[in-house]
Each structure stands twice: as structure tokens, then as C-alpha cells.
Amino acid sequence: MYIIGIAGGTASGKTTVVKEIANSLPGGEAVVIPQDSYYKDSSHVPVEERQFINFDHPDAFDWDLLVEQITQLRNGNSIEQPTYSYITCTRQPETIHIEPKKVIIIEGIMALVNPELREMMDLKIFVDAADDERLIRLIRRDIVERGRTTEMVLSRYERIVKAMHDEFIEPTKKYADIIIPQGGKNVKAIKALQMAIQFFTDK
Numbered sequence: 001m002y003i004i005g006i007a008g009g010t011a012s013g014k015t016t017v018v019k020e021i022a023n024s025l026p027g028g029e030a031v032v033i034p035q036d037s038y039y040k041d042s043s044h045v046p047v048e049e050r051q052f053i054n055f056d057h058p059d060a061f062d063w064d065l066l067v068e069q070i071t072q073l074r075n076g077n078s079i080e081q082p083t084y085s086y087i088t089c090t091r092q093p094e095t096i097h098i099e100p101k102k103v104i105i106i107e108g109i110m111a112l113v114n115p116e117l118r119e120m121m122d123l124k125i126f127v128d129a130a131d132d133e134r135l136i137r138l139i140r141r142d143i144v145e146r147g148r149t150t151e152m153v154l155s156r157y158e159r160i161v162k163a164m165h166d167e168f169i170e171p172t173k174k175y176a177d178i179i180i181p182q183g184g185k186n187v188k189a190i191k192a193l194q195m196a197i198q199f200f201t202d203k
Contacts, residue, residue, distance in 0.1 A: 013183025035108020
């Protein structure tokens with residue numbers, strides 16, 4: 001089994017990189033574990049207060065469950081991956097059954113933050129992109145996918161996203177084996193990465 005961690009700022013292009021890697025591998029050989037699925041449940045928090053939860057802080061994630069489930073996959077066991085709603089900010093009753101695969105890809109803004117999780121990774125990748133590019137993508141994504149207004153996205157970016165990126169996400173570059181500049185637009189870097197992963201997984 002080959003475990004890959006892919007981190008990077010919000011809207012940096014991580015999903016694009018993950019898709020390109022997964023699509024370059026033979027069908028059924030890879031499974032993607034989104035870190036976003038492991039947000040702590042906020043159903044106990046009043047609805048009107050959930051908008052103030054800092055989802056860009058390490059404390060927002062259920063690290064114990066994520067580490068436990070990656071360990072289970074590495075040991076050859078299946079897991080029931082949690083699901084999370086961005087609309088209600090709550091963990092959903094449905095789970096996703098995941099079988100262990102040859103390649104496990106852990107993707108999320110803080111995929112490289114937790115030391116125990118990093119220790120299990122065979123390859124650590126940081127997807128980099130300029131702040132203004134990430135902000136533009138963030139506005140487009142949150143309006144379409146998460147039902148937010150432009151003002152809501154900008155307010156959250158100014159209050160939380162930028163500060164948390166600088167404090168917790170940007171510093172994890174130092175743990176990366178590979179840094180991909182220009183995010184998902186860097187076709188040459190992604191192609192080189194695909195070739196490297198195929199080489200290591202074929203050994």
C-alpha cells in the first residue's frame with residue numbers, strides 16, 4: 001500500500017491534482033479520503049452560531065478518527081467513512097464504505113498538520129497557489145456549492161481563512177516532499193508527479 005498526503009490552502013487546486021493522480025492509475029487501485037469528511041459534528045451548536053465556528057483551525061477536525069481509519073486501511077481492513085454537510089455543519093447519519101486499495105490519497109487543507117498522520121504517508125505533497133487566485137476560486141465555489149453570498153465569503157476570508165492559512169497551512173510546506181506551484185494549472189508538474197507515483201507503486 002502507498003499512502004499519499006495532499007495538502008494546500010483553500011481553493012488551491014488540490015482536488016484537481018487528486019483527480020489527475022487517481023485517473024492516471026489503473027481502475028480500482030486508488031481511493032481518496034477527503035479530510036473534510038472528518039470535521040467534528042456541530043449538531044450540538046445552535047444553528048445561528050455555527051457560522052462562527054472556525055473550520056480552518058486544526059481543532060475543527062476529528063484527528064483521532066481519521067488516524068484510526070487510515071490505520072485500519074493500512075492494515076487491510078475496510079472502514080465506514082463519515083460524511084459531512086457544509087450546509088448544516090453537521091455529520092450526517094450516512095457513511096461511505098471504503099475498502100483498502102493499493103493507493104490511499106488523503107486530501108485536505110491540513111493533511112500535513114498532524115504528526116501521526118504524516119508518519120503514515122509515503123509521499124507528502126503541497127499544492128501551492130497565489131492568495132488572489134485562491135480567493136477568486138473560493139468565491140466561485142462557495143456561492144455555487146455552499147449557498148453563500150459574495151459578502152459572506154469575503155467576510156469569512158478576511159476574519160478567518162487568511163489568518164489560519166498563514167498560521168497553520170503555509171508552514172506545512174516544510175513537511176512536503178513535493179511542492180506544486182500554480183495549483184491545479186501546473187500540467188507539467190502534475191504529469192511528472194503521475195509518473196513518479198506510477199514508478200513507486202509499480203515497484
